Amino acid sequence: MTLNEVIHILDGELLCCDEKMSMEITDVCASDLMSDVLAFGTAGSLLITGLTNAQSVNTADVADIVAIAYVRGKRPADDVVRLAKERGLPVLVCALSLYEACGKMYEHGLAAGSEIREPQ
């Protein structure tokens, strides 16, 4: 689905990079732990997180995450949005919980954007 459809489904608000509304999203990874996004997230995914600091944007950038949806009504500070804009990374906010946002994406057929290994 397109980023525009993601925003509609999550009842979200896009904070930057409007030009990327038609970008295709196929996979989702969700975590508040950036260490795990770096370790398990897959390239090309949408990141759903409640962590709104600059490291969420840096993590997305280095891990080739294509967009971030911030949940629980959390809003990143202006400098974080500015950083995302500089990197060409669309970020949106929504009032859903992490669980609800993931559920909606799953319900609409998006795949898991994470590589999980067998428990050791």
Next chain:
Amino acid sequence: MSDEGQIMLRETFTVAGGDFSHAGRVSTTIKSMLKQIGFPSAVIRRTAIATYEAEMNVVVYADRADVTFEVTPKTIRVTLADQGQGIADLELAMQEGFSTATDEIREMGFGAGMGLPNIKRNADELEINSEVGVGTTVKITINAGE
């Protein structure tokens, strides 16, 4: 395999310990440079993730570090030489889940004990030398072909 004589690009950077507002700047700069050169995206991603994890370790645990970024036709090498507390038990630090991070670090989304193991996963070669009370040198080598 050594192609030390054919360095195509060499840059140095400094990372300041405790400077959370600029954490990630070196790795994202290196990523942009590799993109401009035109390396495969999977190679760039592995380099960026390994460098970012190492950069965050410097910001969190060390006083400062000199970072050397070198590109040869066959390899990408990032060396982070820090001055800081060092790693007392490297074998333990390499285990997933082991961490000495504070709550403040965890609130930032890090400190899950995934840093060094994740550097190892993304690097083709990883060399770590550490002396307690002096510092740690992390040498990350990525093969430039996929």
